[in-house]
Amino acid sequence: MQRYFSDEYIDNPYVLPPTVYAHCIKVLRSKVGTQFEVVLPNQKIWQMELTKVDVAAKVAVAKLVKEVVIAVENRIKTTIVCGLAKQDKASLVVQKATELGVDKIYFVPMQYSVAKWQAKKAEQKIVRLQKIAQSAAEQSHRTKVPEIAFKASLTEVIAASAAYDEKIVAYEESAKQGEVSQLKQTMDNLTTKLKAGSLPKLLAVFGPEGGIAPDEIAQLTAANFALCGLGPRILRTETAPLYLLAVASAVAELGI
């Protein structure tokens, strides 16, 4: 179906403006009954049908048949858990992960975290990061702003992990050892659930710069988190979640 973008909201019935008239009526020679789509500034799509075409008077009118919404939210609901990292990596992760469709982002102190967030600082940081998420959600035309939160400990994260369909931990040693099958397995499990019509939830833990301590790994594997490599290269702490989110998008949204 022919699609036109409109910089403004349109009326119903809709008198075709000159540019749309020129293409729809003069170029395509559309007749009464022909349907086309208009994309509104809010990304909603109005499916329209021509109800009047008067070539002599250069006037054409269409009515709204139905409103269609493009799905901009990934149906795989991914929560990323990031060990506190140095510098302003949290801002980068929040901005980019929001663009890439993340559902929730938790920041948590981990054993190898050099950065420390005191309780008060954590609160202020979360407010600032939530604003970054809001802005990135608007810019990337999302319909949902991801929730950003601080969790006091990995134990707290694990305690709430039963609500997730799949739980993974990105593990550098897995990548080094050439582990390549877990992410595919996880994505296969998620797409099976998607095909069955549910909105599966994925929980993914990423360590800080120094990685994840052996007893954190033990704690996570005891709670049924799968150790997962993200390809053969060693990704930085802020790059790894972006890799995962891009893959979850490709799988759920592009059918790759």
Added chain:
Amino acid sequence: MQRYFSDEYIDNPYVLPPTVYAHCIKVLRSKVGTQFEVVLPNQKIWQMELTKVDVAAKVAVAKLVKEVVIAVENRIKTTIVCGLAKQDKASLVVQKATELGVDKIYFVPMQYSVAKWQAKKAEQKIVRLQKIAQSAAEQSHRTKVPEIAFKASLTEVIAASAAYDEKIVAYEESAKQGEVSQLKQTMDNLTTKLKAGSLPKLLAVFGPEGGIAPDEIAQLTAANFALCGLGPRILRTETAPLYLLAVASAVAELGI
């Protein structure tokens, strides 16, 4: 095969150090002739075979059978072409794209580029960016440093594009219109070539902040670049190439 990591390079023949001895001989009860692997600091793997086990003296010795190299370079050779963008986005793209396995990165002035690189400035910038690529390649344990270059115009890029198997341009309007099939098609074509044993080359163009001008799109489509959406959300100029590279890694390196 059992695998051990070594923080140091090892000798051939290799006298098992206490930790490896404890696991390999006492736990696994390995005998002469048993093979195992040792991962060296440079990510190369030495496949070893036990030649002597003396439990009374607590001594075991193994010899090198062969050296194995883990493939850390994506067999899809991706060149990304980035329209000049504002601020220090080029550094971010170079660092992250290197981690994600890019083969080459070209920076090119495009119509909507607000940033301008004068000839002399471009030269200095490329030297600096090449250093960032070197450092990121080392950090991510790559065996190749991506080539970074400045191209004077899109026309120059297009003139050299015949050498590529697949050519795409990330187009925001494609994403807005819900185009979801091109990237899958491109990845399918590349994996077909991979399975046939070749190392296919992908060329991908990304516009600057303002997007790609209509006549640039016309120029690229005339040169057989496919218009490609990268999921339903609008990605920033520096995020889009990272999305593509993560997907190319997942497809070629994780079999997703």
